[in-house]
Amino acid sequence: xxxxxxxxxxxxxxxxxxxxxxxxxxxxxxxxxxxxxxxxxxxxxxxxxxxxxxxxxxxxxxxxxxxxxxxxxxxxxxxxxxxxxxxxxxxxxxxxxxxxxxxxxxxxxxxxxxxxxxxxxxxxxxxxxxxxxxxxxxxxxxxxxxxxxxxxxxxxxxxxxxxxxxxxxxxxxxxxxxxxxxxxxxxxxxxxxxxxxxxxxxxxxxxxxxxxxx
Numbered sequence: 001x002x003x004x005x006x007x008x009x010x011x012x013x014x015x016x017x018x019x020x021x022x023x024x025x026x027x028x029x030x031x032x033x034x035x036x037x038x039x040x041x042x043x044x045x046x047x048x049x050x051x052x053x054x055x056x057x058x059x060x061x062x063x064x065x066x067x068x069x070x071x072x073x074x075x076x077x078x079x080x081x082x083x084x085x086x087x088x089x090x091x092x093x094x095x096x097x098x099x100x101x102x103x104x105x106x107x108x109x110x111x112x113x114x115x116x117x118x119x120x121x122x123x124x125x126x127x128x129x130x131x132x133x134x135x136x137x138x139x140x141x142x143x144x145x146x147x148x149x150x151x152x153x154x155x156x157x158x159x160x161x162x163x164x165x166x167x168x169x170x171x172x173x174x175x176x177x178x179x180x181x182x183x184x185x186x187x188x189x190x191x192x193x194x195x196x197x198x199x200x201x202x203x204x205x206x207x208x209x210x211x212x213x214x
Contacts, residue, residue, distance in 0.1 A: 025063050033074050033114035041121050078115040079136035086143050096151030101196055108173045108192035117177040169199050
């Protein structure tokens with residue numbers, strides 16, 4: 001998922017009302033996601049988000065009900081995008097392993113973004129309105145578990161416990177938000193492919209370890 005640069009569309013030429021609302025909501029979510037990632041959820045106020053976009057705080061309330069709602073809307077947008085990718089990948093030709101790799105790369109790129117970082121914030125905060133987020137999370141989990149089962153059936157995957165496999169693979173990808181930054185030595189795409197292949201292939205060499213030869 002490629003996150004757009006936060007840019008304020010307020011004050012631009014008039015557009016159709018629906019298009020205008022959508023573009024302004026996008027800009028609000030982009031700006032808030034970047035600020036939450038930079039300074040943490042508790043370190044950002046709605047006033048500061050409004051200031052970044054050159055709008056008033058009452059204008060922000062035209063698009064979201066509260067700061068919690070703003071965070072939820074960011075995660076729902078990210079979930080919508082990743083679920084769309086996942087469903088397209090699952091429906092395409094290929095082995096379960098090939099599909100799992102493609103999904104993991106897409107997810108890794110999401111987690112390298114501001115939106116991905118905000119997904120983790122929701123998981124750690126007690127927000128009353130996150131029930132809809134939980135529905136999306138469950139939908140994604142079901143797709144992955146079904147793919148893991150398919151991998152056993154077609155012989156492209158091997159693991160002892162699918163729950164351990166699931167949390168090992170995707171739990172590792174969740175941490176990308178904490179250490180990866182765009183503009184670093186690796187691009188988001190390169191980083192995603194390297195990490196996913198490392199997780200799927202491991203780091204064991206061809207020569208047995210010393211303790212295995214004794």
